[in-house]
Amino acid sequence: MLGAVGHAQRLRIIAELYTSARDGSRAHVSELARRLGLSRPLLYMHLERLEAAGLVAGHLELSEDGKAMKYFELMPFALTLDAETIAETVARDAESATDANTKGGIG
Amino acid sequence: MLGAVGHAQRLRIIAELYTSARDGSRAHVSELARRLGLSRPLLYMHLERLEAAGLVAGHLELSEDGKAMKYFELMPFALTLDAETIAETVARDAESATDANTKGGIG
DNA sequence: GTCACCTGTCAGTCTCGTCTTACAGGTGAT
DNA sequence: ATCACCTGTAAGACGAGACTGACAGGTGAC
Numbered sequence: 011m012l013g014a015v016g017h018a019q020r021l022r023i024i025a026e027l028y029t030s031a032r033d034g035s036r037a038h039v040s041e042l043a044r045r046l047g048l049s050r051p052l053l054y055m056h057l058e059r060l061e062a063a064g065l066v067a068g069h070l071e072l073s074e075d076g077k078a079m080k081y082f083e084l085m086p087f088a089l090t091l092d093a094e095t096i097a098e099t100v101a102r103d104a105e106s107a108t109d110a111n112t113k114g115g116i117g
Numbered sequence: 118m119l120g121a122v123g124h125a126q127r128l129r130i131i132a133e134l135y136t137s138a139r140d141g142s143r144a145h146v147s148e149l150a151r152r153l154g155l156s157r158p159l160l161y162m163h164l165e166r167l168e169a170a171g172l173v174a175g176h177l178e179l180s181e182d183g184k185a186m187k188y189f190e191l192m193p194f195a196l197t198l199d200a201e202t203i204a205e206t207v208a209r210d211a212e213s214a215t216d217a218n219t220k221g222g223i224g
Numbered sequence: 225g226t227c228a229c230c231t232g233t234c235a236g237t238c239t240c241g242t243c244t245t246a247c248a249g250g251t252g253a254t
Numbered sequence: 255a256t257c258a259c260c261t262g263t264a265a266g267a268c269g270a271g272a273c274t275g276a277c278a279g280g281t282g283a284c
Binding site: 078080 | 259260261262263264
């Protein structure tokens with residue numbers, strides 16, 4: 011997930027979604043792309059990454075005139091980033107990786 | 118800085134430095150590389166990045182037998198990562214970028 | 225001298241992620 | 255039919271970053 015946040019464009023996307031939600035307005039993908047100055051395919055890719063990390067959620071809606079519009083909204087998230095937390099997370103990941111090897115090993 | 122943390126190997130390095138410090142022991146670069154299973158040049162690169170982000174600090178010492186040893190220690194850091202913080206940071210960055218263009222422009 | 229340690233850096237490779245271009249499909253308005 | 259919107263995906267260019275191997279230099283022990 012830190013990988014998802016570790017990129018300037020993605021931070022800009024989060025910021026834009028945040029301020030939009032703050033204004034009470036929503037933006038579909040194309041509109042968002044125009045505001046951020048990104049191409050749509052590129053924005054799609056970033057949104058996929060953010061969605062995979064659970065930071066945003068998108069759903070397709072039909073507007074009044076019948077056009078399909080995909081709206082994205084920000085998911086509430088908060089995590090504290092310090093050395094201790096990182097150490098715990100890494101240790102946990104190492105354990106589960108070992109488990110996977112132990113239990114479901116090929117040999 | 119999120120860029121520095123947004124990589125698995127770097128998280129492992131931080132975790133290793135943290136647990137080492139917790140044990141009261143220190144590790145020089147070569148020792149660290151062996152523990153993590155990384156080549157020294159690679160570890161150097163990651164440590165540079167972490168040092169540039171202010172997460173670690175390294176200093177060269179002379180051991181009893183006169184050998185040069187470079188020790189790295191973890192700097193205390195903690196940051197809360199949520200949408201609001203990100204939005205503020207992005208806004209601030211955009212401002213300072215505009216300032217830079219306004220003030221120090223070439224033309 | 226040779227070996228086992230250490231630091232520090234450079235040149236090159238190779239993978240991954242970013243980003244653009246282009247396509248295919250759907251709707252309503254003119 | 256043509257235009258202006260929208261979604262969604264695939265192919266390829268491109269560059270940054272990760273990673274390896276080799277090198278130069280220093281120390282103490284045998």
